[in-house]
Amino acid sequence: MDVLGRIDGVVIGLLIGFEDGAPLVVFVGNPRETAIAARSLTGLDTAALGSEVALLFEGGDPSKPLVVGRIVDSARNRSGAAVIRDGETVTINATDRIELRCGLASIILEKDGRISIRGSQLNSHASGVNRVRGAAVHLN
Numbered sequence: 277m278d279v280l281g282r283i284d285g286v287v288i289g290l291l292i293g294f295e296d297g298a299p300l301v302v303f304v305g306n307p308r309e310t311a312i313a314a315r316s317l318t319g320l321d322t323a324a325l326g327s328e329v330a331l332l333f334e335g336g337d338p339s340k341p342l343v344v345g346r347i348v349d350s351a352r353n354r355s356g357a358a359v360i361r362d363g364e365t366v367t368i369n370a371t372d373r374i375e376l377r378c379g380l381a382s383i384i385l386e387k388d389g390r391i392s393i394r395g396s397q398l399n400s401h402a403s404g405v406n407r408v409r410g411a412a413v414h415l416n
Contacts, residue, residue, distance in 0.1 A: 281337075281338065282333075282336030282337070282338075283333045283336055283337075283338045284333075284336055285332075286330050286331065286332060286344070287303050287304065287305060287330075287331045287332075287333075288303070288328050288329070288330060288331070288347065289301040289302060289303030289328070289329050289330075289331045289341065289343075290302050290303070290326070290327070290328060290329070291320060291324055291325060291326065291327050291328075291329050291343070291346075292311050292325065292326070293311065293325065294320075294322075295313055296313075298313040298314065298315070298316075299313070299314050299316055299320050299343055300313055300314070301314045301329060301331060301341055301343065303331055303341065305338050306338065307338050307339055308339075312339065312341055314331070314341040314342060314343050315334075315340075315341075315342050315343070316342070316343035317342065317343065317344050317345070318343060318344070318345055318346060320343065320346070322359050322361075323358055323359060324346055327346050327347065328346070328347035329343045329344075329345065329346050329347065330343070330344045330345045330346075330347060331343060331344065332344050358370075370387075371387065372386075372387050373385065373386055373387065380394075380395060380396050381394065381395040381396075382394050382395070
């Protein structure tokens, strides 16, 4: 690699995903048009997605990023949403609202306890009892 293609010093990049457990990062000076798999000195998980990360480069090679840390913005409270996986259960926590959307379908959970399920067709199947309970139940 020529000296002109080197990156020396710390570069701030963005963690955008994972591929086979390796963090995928984008940064100014990226030699590719897509994210690059990086090695990391710090533990990263899905809660860090979208975070800025500090990058160094092995031998100054921009195709070999090394995540040295996650940028922490103390002025910004990032406690709004969290995903917790323990191998058996996936828990998604948010302070105001969680939305799952795909095409015309959506499931919305509000902090006040309201749940909205919308779609062009809704099917409910149960091998056991299928209960509908509420203070009032309105059909149609």
